[in-house]
Amino acid sequence: MKAVLVERFAPFQEARLVDVADPSPGRGEVLVDVAAAEANYPDILVMEGRYQVKPPLPFSPGKAAAGVVSALGEGVTRLAVGDKVAAQVEYGAYAEKLLARDESCFRIPDGMTFETAAALGLVYQTSYFALLERCQFQPGETVLVLGASGGVGSAAVQLAKAMGASLVIACTRGPEGAQVARSMGADHVIDTNRSDLREALRTEVSAVTNGHGADVVVDPVGGEAHAAAMRAMAWCGRMVIVGFAGGDIPAIRSNYLLVKNITVSGLQWSDYRDRSPEKVAQAQEAIFALWQAGKLDPHISKVLPLEQFGEALSALAEGRAKGKIVLSTTER
Numbered sequence: 001m002k003a004v005l006v007e008r009f010a011p012f013q014e015a016r017l018v019d020v021a022d023p024s025p026g027r028g029e030v031l032v033d034v035a036a037a038e039a040n041y042p043d044i045l046v047m048e049g050r051y052q053v054k055p056p057l058p059f060s061p062g063k064a065a066a067g068v069v070s071a072l073g074e075g076v077t078r079l080a081v082g083d084k085v086a087a088q089v090e091y092g093a094y095a096e097k098l099l100a101r102d103e104s105c106f107r108i109p110d111g112m113t114f115e116t117a118a119a120l121g122l123v124y125q126t127s128y129f130a131l132l133e134r135c136q137f138q139p140g141e142t143v144l145v146l147g148a149s150g151g152v153g154s155a156a157v158q159l160a161k162a163m164g165a166s167l168v169i170a171c172t173r174g175p176e177g178a179q180v181a182r183s184m185g186a187d188h189v190i191d192t193n194r195s196d197l198r199e200a201l202r203t204e205v206s207a208v209t210n211g212h213g214a215d216v217v218v219d220p221v222g223g224e225a226h227a228a229a230m231r232a233m234a235w236c237g238r239m240v241i242v243g244f245a246g247g248d249i250p251a252i253r254s255n256y257l258l259v260k261n262i263t264v265s266g267l268q269w270s271d272y273r274d275r276s277p278e279k280v281a282q283a284q285e286a287i288f289a290l291w292q293a294g295k296l297d298p299h300i301s302k303v304l305p306l307e308q309f310g311e312a313l314s315a316l317a318e319g320r321a322k323g324k325i326v327l328s329t330t331e332r
Contacts, residue, residue, distance in 0.1 A: 123152045
């Protein structure tokens with residue numbers, strides 16, 4: 001099979017698409033013939049050895065894919081050969097065939113494309129857990145999303161709106177990002193490409209919420225936007241940190257927590273996949289149900305052949321990606 005292979009932790013540009021042996025499923029595993037894989041910013045960190053989990057070398061990157069079950073390992077009874085599934089893994093999705101645990105594969109609804117199924121994977125799962133598990137989001141609340149034109153950000157905007165947020169405020173850079181955020185359902189967009197962000201963000205959020213502030217903040221960015229967003233939170237507001245796509249890991253001013261009784265938490269979604277797979281299954285069921293109800297539609301900006309994985313990762317590394325980029329193993 002063809003697979004993107006990382007032979008040493010190094011800049012992602014060093015990885016190559018090569019021929020490797022087909023894998024065989026072990027006990028509790030299934031083999032998936034991959035049709036589409038989700039490209040994500042953490043893939044870059046994994047490939048360069050900067051992620052919290054380092055796979056054994058050599059390996060193929062990629063944390064989410066969709067395709068058809070082609071073989072079953074011992075003890076697998078929940079799935080059958082021929083099932084169309086979305087799969088969540090720690091690594092391995094940038095390949096024509098993927099080994100995944102039975103419990104981490106989910107049948108995709110009728111009528112859903114493999115590209116859509118892949119795009120509704122990691123970033124929607126992350127956003128779902130950020131909103132409901134970590135921030136205890138309630139319908140009618142105001143949600144502020146940083147990096148709202150990126151993968152996690154755009155998913156958080158759409159999920160918050162689909163689940164009944166009264167107001168979704170999207171923070172992004174430039175007119176193209178604003179257009180993506182609005183297309184995902186954002187009620188108000190704030191351009192963070194400004195020198196006075198620390199004061200301007202709080203002022204604008206206060207204005208559009210009649211002085212209330214943001215009940216929930218989803219932060220996949222970090223950096224200057226993080227500190228500005230914390231100052232824009234409502235009394236007893238909740239912020240969840242899901243990444244540092246902006247490059248800078250911020251220090252938290254604990255006096256802000258005290259003054260407004262606010263909570264800041266973190267989310268590493270893969271821990272839920274490994275520790276509470278039943279919660280992940282429930283989340284994926286809910287995400288697919290919202291798609292079936294017409295409330296979710298991932299913004300797929302590009303579908304690229306697997307051999308162009310470098311182009312996808314470059315767009316993510318440089319902040320040019322809007323919505324999702326999906327890698328396809330099928331000829332187009």
